[in-house]
Amino acid sequence: MASLLWFVISGVLLFYTNNLLTAHRQIPELLSMGDANRIHLILKNNYPFKLDIEIIDEIPFQFQKRDFSIKTSLAANESKKIDYHLTPTSRGEYSFGNTNIYVAFRFSFALRRFEIKQPLIAKVYPSIIQMKLFQLKVLTRISRLEGAKKLRRLGQSYEFEQIKNYSVGDDFRHINWKATSRAVGALKINQFEDEKSQAVYSLIDKSRNMKMPFNGLSLLDYTINSSLVISNTALVKGDKSGLITFAETIETGLKAENKPGQIGKILNALYNEKQGQYEANYELLYQYVNQNIKQRSLLFLYTNFETTHNLQRILPILRKLNKRHVLVLILFQNSEIIEMSKKNPNTIEEIYNEVIAERFIFQKTLIALELKAHGIKTILTLPEELTLNTVNKYLEIKSLGLI
Numbered sequence: 001m002a003s004l005l006w007f008v009i010s011g012v013l014l015f016y017t018n019n020l021l022t023a024h025r026q027i028p029e030l031l032s033m034g035d036a037n038r039i040h041l042i043l044k045n046n047y048p049f050k051l052d053i054e055i056i057d058e059i060p061f062q063f064q065k066r067d068f069s070i071k072t073s074l075a076a077n078e079s080k081k082i083d084y085h086l087t088p089t090s091r092g093e094y095s096f097g098n099t100n101i102y103v104a105f106r107f108s109f110a111l112r113r114f115e116i117k118q119p120l121i122a123k124v125y126p127s128i129i130q131m132k133l134f135q136l137k138v139l140t141r142i143s144r145l146e147g148a149k150k151l152r153r154l155g156q157s158y159e160f161e162q163i164k165n166y167s168v169g170d171d172f173r174h175i176n177w178k179a180t181s182r183a184v185g186a187l188k189i190n191q192f193e194d195e196k197s198q199a200v201y202s203l204i205d206k207s208r209n210m211k212m213p214f215n216g217l218s219l220l221d222y223t224i225n226s227s228l229v230i231s232n233t234a235l236v237k238g239d240k241s242g243l244i245t246f247a248e249t250i251e252t253g254l255k256a257e258n259k260p261g262q263i264g265k266i267l268n269a270l271y272n273e274k275q276g277q278y279e280a281n282y283e284l285l286y287q288y289v290n291q292n293i294k295q296r297s298l299l300f301l302y303t304n305f306e307t308t309h310n311l312q313r314i315l316p317i318l319r320k321l322n323k324r325h326v327l328v329l330i331l332f333q334n335s336e337i338i339e340m341s342k343k344n345p346n347t348i349e350e351i352y353n354e355v356i357a358e359r360f361i362f363q364k365t366l367i368a369l370e371l372k373a374h375g376i377k378t379i380l381t382l383p384e385e386l387t388l389n390t391v392n393k394y395l396e397i398k399s400l401g402l403i
Contacts (some may be wrong), residue, residue: 001342011107021103023042024116024118025042025099025120026040027122030122031086031124032124032130033089033124033128033269033303034088034216034217035127037085037087041057041084043074045077046077049105050074051103051105052105053072053073054069054071054101055072055100055101056100060094060096063094064087089217089220090124093121093122094123096120097119098115099116099121100113100115100116113292117253125271125366126228126267126270127225128180128228130225138237138395160314163188165184165188165189166189174190175189175190182228197258198296199256199293199297200243200298200300201232201244201256201298202226202227204243204244204246205246205280205301205303205304208276209303210275212332215384217383218275220275222332222375223302223330224273227270227300227302228263230394238258240256241258242293243266244289245268245273245348246285247276247278249283250272258291286317286320296325296326297320299327300325300328300394301321301330304331305331306360307367310364311367315374322376326397328378328397329371330378330390331380332380332381332386333380333381334360335382337357337360337361340353340354341354341357365380377393379393
């Protein structure tokens, strides 16, 4: 009888009114692919007693978490912010559903469910978290070098400034013969503004070679995150950023600029990139670069070759690109194969796997040496270290004044 009475009392206490528990979910405006994104749940207990709580938030189906729940407690009239993290591994739209909260108070037999209706759609973009992190690092590095300015005159601008009299040492190729014909006894020469910023392009191979996954992300996804970071870093350093993506055709072509909104254009272009199904057309890439990039530029080419035979077919085009521009070729090491090569084999099968793994690693080393022999700068990196190594290479090239 006492148990039945307590059951009735506890039920009345839990159910006698509404709005005694409130909850609100806070999600970043844009989620970052490949990073742990923090989600906030803000709870308020308006009951006059302590509650034991279980939260089942309806997270997007892409995460495949069917047992997601959070258990906590709230004292009487207490507010609490609860955080959890989600790591999306693909770009696109993610739908959040309602928030279901089950509450009870100690020693009660009743359990009440609150359904907080707050469905929303969040977009997962290339990693904005990484972009901001590396921007902070670059700004910190610049502040330490404040006052140490290096004047570079390697770049040639096509921005006309004025016509002036020819002086010894001026480039005779800039003589303005029409103006000279109208002048009396003096050669006239076109004077151009000094190039104060260089063009930095990310060239992304979207072919099937970039489909291989590592830790949930494909090589293309790692490349997209890195391209966003290097584009923003170049803009922070005063350079111009551009983007070219290609597979069997040229998919995206953004001219390198340093204008407000440029990083937004690059971010939106990267968000919409899709994996190609065929081999990349490097002949078409060379034609596009030759026609659209007139200024000597820094080209970061993200691709992947597994054998020297694959490289030899593309090498003549890479050499022509490197002749007109500063080409940095970015290749990927297979972290799983490296781990396999480090294991101590105990069986014939393990010995066979180790030999195959070492052969793949050796092929990558030969590719890097072949590129170096032809004067092409190369980054051979693990996918997880791609962004860091690319930014370091960019800063190295800038410090050497190669562009």
